[in-house]
Amino acid sequence: MPSPTTIAQKSAALPSSEEIARAIVQGLEAGEFAPGQRLVEADLCLRFGVGRQAVREALQRLKMVGVVDIVPNRGAHILHMTPEQAALTLEVTELLFGLAARTAARRIAAGSGTATLEHAIGELDACADGAAAGDYMRARRHLFGALAQIADNPELTRLLDQTRVHVLRGQFGFAGLRQDHARELAAIGRLVLAGQCAEAEAQARAHVERIRLHLERI
Amino acid sequence: MPSPTTIAQKSAALPSSEEIARAIVQGLEAGEFAPGQRLVEADLCLRFGVGRQAVREALQRLKMVGVVDIVPNRGAHILHMTPEQAALTLEVTELLFGLAARTAARRIAAGSGTATLEHAIGELDACADGAAAGDYMRARRHLFGALAQIADNPELTRLLDQTRVHVLRGQFGFAGLRQDHARELAAIGRLVLAGQCAEAEAQARAHVERIRLHLERI
DNA sequence: CGCCAACAGATTGTCGACAATCTGTTGGCA
């Protein structure tokens, strides 16, 4: 188990359409795709150097994840997310993140992969006193992944992975709070490591709710 | 708003790949596809009378929803779900269904579409004293749809719709309890209509938990 | 007799081309 991040075989036999979907999300993360922007298939073909079939499959996936919307004869565009919708999304995220923290804390004794969790906590600590946005997002992704892995609930893992995508889309201006968030997430990770189910869940939910309330104040 | 069920234009301009995905889920519902069964693209093409592109897009969607698993050069197969995994899935379902019931109950005064909810409750009442499995599943789907519509939370709607698919896959042998379930769901619907947030959520979660416990006893 | 390599069939991954649909523009007409 060398890499804690989502696997991406370095240069061999990738399903291509999965790679495209991932790249589009990364592009969204990097701000290259704006919400509401239209995604023309031909453009994506040129950009990624693949055929339209792969692009279409990637778009279908992103539609199911809620990243893009596809209107039948009119193509795909990045789903626009208003602060209100982001707040509603966080209502769901709160539940899922809480369940993940609680379940992971309950199973922490069962053995599997505390190493990845400790690694993620370390990254978050590194972000606690200033870091680039990309580093923080990566660290958070690692924490989510570690919790999902430990929780060992396939359905939760699936939904949490989708959630991860949405959270970043809800970032309307939290640049100032990034360090606080990193500290909070690290604390949650430590609670999980300590096996404190109830407290871990409560803190996880509180973390998400704080974000939601801050969002509703705009 | 004529049809409370998920829209399916009768015979005009269907996105085709979406139609295929829906048909596969229906086939699963009808028991024509067994868990673990392999889905060969060419077979599906013949069965639905479309090209492979549409089939592939449908499979990509179903993969994101967690219905099928796709192994890179080896095709797609229906995801096998053990009773243990079904129980884990229900842990997540419990949260989502509870949130849907609570939110719908809170917003019931806000106006939109109590008619569809009342309709779903009527269908469930009809199932309370004996009905075919298909009728019950349809009624339950309508209840879920009505709650999602009233809750008016896009993210919740999306995940609840995915959940709906999984629930039916977790039906390992509830034939005898079907009538009880119908009664419970109808009661939950009425609590929502009455605007009883807390009680609606509690009953919704209790309903799912009963199913989960029954499942773990096997 | 058992094991490994080469082969044949089946299936998936990818690309290019054509048809159907939509969007914005032009031209005619009251």
Added chain:
DNA sequence: TGCCAACAGATTGTCGACAATCTGTTGGCG
């Protein structure tokens, strides 16, 4: 001038064909 119809460009929807990969089988060799 203002409005509606026809048109051209762009984009999506669909299909067929070929290449790459995998699976199971056959044949040869130790």
